Amino acid sequence: MRNVTGVAERTAPASAIPGPGSEPASPHPVPEAGPAGRPDRAVVRDALGVGVAVGLSGFAFGVTSAGAGLSLLQTCALSLLVFTGASQFALVGALAAGGNPFTAAAGAFFLGTRNAFYGLRLSQLLALPRPVRPLAAHWVIDETAAVSLAQPDRRAARVGFTVTGLTLYVLWNLTTLLGALGAEAVGDTDAWGLDAAGPAVFLALLAPMLRTATERAVAGVAVVLGLGFLPVLPAGVPVLVAALAAPVVLWCEGRRAGRTAKGADR
Structure with missing residues (x-):
């Protein structure tokens, strides 16, 4: 039997029952490499392009972090230890606006939780050995x-995960260092307009991901909520309020789908 990608799935015999120390089988088997698999060269090329x-x-980020008042060591430590761009930008952005460090950290943590959901899917897809998983989790x-x-x-x-993770981790930390050093050399980043570099890059990365009407609706409502509460709430809190956009849009779409279904039954 072949899946939609045309790669033959390997099915275990019915008698192959997992032992007490083995991991449960995934309800959605992931095909191993087969004759129709992609050449490594093509995967590496795409992964390098993204990385x-x-x-x-x-x-x-280095420029934005230095402009927010973080030291060179703090800026580099964020990229080395946190390594999730959106959360890093959210943290330094809130600090630059004079926000409470705990509020800024809460907003960054909330944005970073999405990686946990990626990890649930990738753990089944990659099926990495146990000793490697804690290290690989840092690149999720x-x-x-x-x-x-x-x-x-x-x-x-x-191959794609490894090449993308390695390339991105090395380059992100190297360019963070260069950005922080450059910001210190420039001095006042506001005078050069470099304080807008972080938000501009974040928007440039986010825009291509908004492919469906629901995603665009969530983004639009989040912008309205964030900007609307920006003048009245402490820095960092509007980011948390903007997170309400997803449940609001999904609730509205659920109500609309329900009305459509009822109308079709009549």
Whole structure:
């Protein structure tokens, strides 16, 4: 039997019952590399393209972080230890606006929780050995998830995840360092307009991801909520309020779908 990608799935015999120490089988088997699998060269090319394109935007984070008053060591530590661009931009943006550090951290943490959902899917797709998983978890971000999930088999997914993660991690940290050093050399980043570099890069990365009407609606409502509460709430809090956009839009769409279904039954 072949799945939609045309790669033959390997089915275990009915008698193959997992032992006490083995992991449960996934309800959605992931095909191993087969004759129709993608060549490694093509996967590496795509992964390098994503890693280089996004990794260079670490320069904007370094500039933004230094402009927010963080030291060179603090800026580099964020990229080395946190390594999730949106959360990093949210944190330094809230601090730059004079927000409470705990509020800024809460907003950054909330944005970072999406990586946990990526991890649930990637753990089944990649099926990495246990000793490697804690290290691989640090690279579970938007870009590695997107490249891995786009591959037709497990081998290609592992190659895509590894190359994207390694390229992006190295470049992001290197350009963060360069951006922070450049901001310190420039001095007043506001005078050069570099304080807008972070939000501009974040919007540039976000815009291509809004492919469906629902995603665009969520983004639009989030912008309205964030900007609407910006003048009246402490810095960092509007980000948390904007998170209400997703449940609001989904609730409205559910109500609309329900009315449509009722109308069709009549």
